[in-house]
Amino acid sequence: MTAGSPVSSPPVFLAERLPVEGAETMLAGPEGRHAATVRRLRVDERLVLTDGCGELALCEVLDTGRDRLRLRVLRRMIEPAPALRVTLAQALVKGRRGELSVELATEAGVDAVLPWRADRCVARWDEGPRGMKALSHWRETAREAAKQSRRGWFPEVAEPVDIGVLRQRAAAAAVCLVLHERATDPLPSVPLPAEGELLLVVGPEGGITEAELATLTAAGGRPVRLGPGVLRSSSAGAVALGAIGALSQRWILRH
Numbered sequence: 001m002t003a004g005s006p007v008s009s010p011p012v013f014l015a016e017r018l019p020v021e022g023a024e025t026m027l028a029g030p031e032g033r034h035a036a037t038v039r040r041l042r043v044d045e046r047l048v049l050t051d052g053c054g055e056l057a058l059c060e061v062l063d064t065g066r067d068r069l070r071l072r073v074l075r076r077m078i079e080p081a082p083a084l085r086v087t088l089a090q091a092l093v094k095g096r097r098g099e100l101s102v103e104l105a106t107e108a109g110v111d112a113v114l115p116w117r118a119d120r121c122v123a124r125w126d127e128g129p130r131g132m133k134a135l136s137h138w139r140e141t142a143r144e145a146a147k148q149s150r151r152g153w154f155p156e157v158a159e160p161v162d163i164g165v166l167r168q169r170a171a172a173a174a175v176c177l178v179l180h181e182r183a184t185d186p187l188p189s190v191p192l193p194a195e196g197e198l199l200l201v202v203g204p205e206g207g208i209t210e211a212e213l214a215t216l217t218a219a220g221g222r223p224v225r226l227g228p229g230v231l232r233s234s235s236a237g238a239v240a241l242g243a244i245g246a247l248s249q250r251w252i253l254r255h
Helices: 029-038 096-107 129-148 163-172 210-218 233-247
Strands: 012-014 024-027 046-050 055-064 069-078 084-091 112-116 175-179 196-202 221-224
Touching: 012 029, 012 129, 024 029, 024 046, 029 069, 046 069, 084 096, 084 163, 084 233, 096 112, 096 129, 096 233, 112 129, 112 163, 163 196, 163 210, 175 210, 175 233, 196 233, 210 221
Parallel strands: 012 046, 084 112, 084 196, 175 196, 175 221
Antiparallel strands: 024 069, 046 055, 055 069
């Protein structure tokens, strides 16, 4: 490493249970294999273990194997949950673009993802194996994106919901923002609460129907737009999360 070059933060790996400070532990299984053979971590290098629920452990590598690492815990840390939590109600998007929407939103800091069976969704996610496979892909995408983003909190990807459940969630949230291309209020003009849940609704590529918009508005949802253009469903959530992060206290370091 040359003088003055930036030092990257340690990579993050998921662990079911974190050992106490000063203890030795093994990172094995798929996470250990990835650390040893893909990341090629070596003795004296550092990594972070997390349970995905705000608990983190900074570790140094003591020994390496083919598919595992022996570690010593240097320091335990806690990343507090954000006071203002953002749940993305993401309309189902077909194929890779659906996973892309989850990946981008996770990298942008989303706290939970609520798959939404909107009327104009091409993807339907039936109740059988195909629907479960699609949901598992979204969950795996969120997990991997959270690790890549060095997050201590991994977003939960819930079971898909219909407009009836989404209406209930909108009514219960501290604020509900519905991205809509014909909205007159820009997102920065909306006062954001300091705490509670912010429900961010993103429709499908075909758009939110008038009936769906009326249902969400009656439940307290506020239609907003991001700018003069129209974004794809897969990227709109991440762009909105960036704006929310800048307009609130969510981007202040918490650990």
